[in-house]
Amino acid sequence: MSFCECGTLLSMATKTGELKFQCPQCRNEYNSTPDDALIYRTGNSYSDINPNVIKLAPHIKSMPKVEKKCPKCPNTIVTFTRTKTGRLLYICGCGNYWS
Numbered sequence: 001m002s003f004c005e006c007g008t009l010l011s012m013a014t015k016t017g018e019l020k021f022q023c024p025q026c027r028n029e030y031n032s033t034p035d036d037a038l039i040y041r042t043g044n045s046y047s048d049i050n051p052n053v054i055k056l057a058p059h060i061k062s063m064p065k066v067e068k069k070c071p072k073c074p075n076t077i078v079t080f081t082r083t084k085t086g087r088l089l090y091i092c093g094c095g096n097y098w099s
C-alpha cells in the first residue's frame, strides 16, 4: 500500500479484474504486486490482514492458485499467498481464509 505522487493514500480498485491502486484525488492508477495484497502490522493475528484483501484476493489473476478443499464451501481451488513470517495463507472466494 502506498501513496500517490500527490501525497494521497491510494485505494484499491479491481475494475479490470486485477488489483490496482488508484488515487481518489487525481485518478492516477498504479499496478500492484501480489505482496501488496496483504497488509501487515507486527504479530501473527488474522486481524493484521485487511478484510478487503480477503475479499479481493481470489479475483486477482496474478495471485497464485492451488488445488485445495475449502473447509467452508465446495470450492477446491483457492488462492494462496505467503505472509512475511513465512506462513502460508489460503484464501477462498467464499471469504474463508486459513493457514
Ligand SMILES: [Zn+2]
Binding pocket: 004, 005, 006, 007, 008, 023, 024, 025, 026, 027, 028
Ligand atoms: Zn494523486
Ligand SMILES: [Zn+2]
Binding pocket: 070, 071, 072, 073, 074, 075, 092, 093, 094, 095, 096
Ligand atoms: Zn470457500
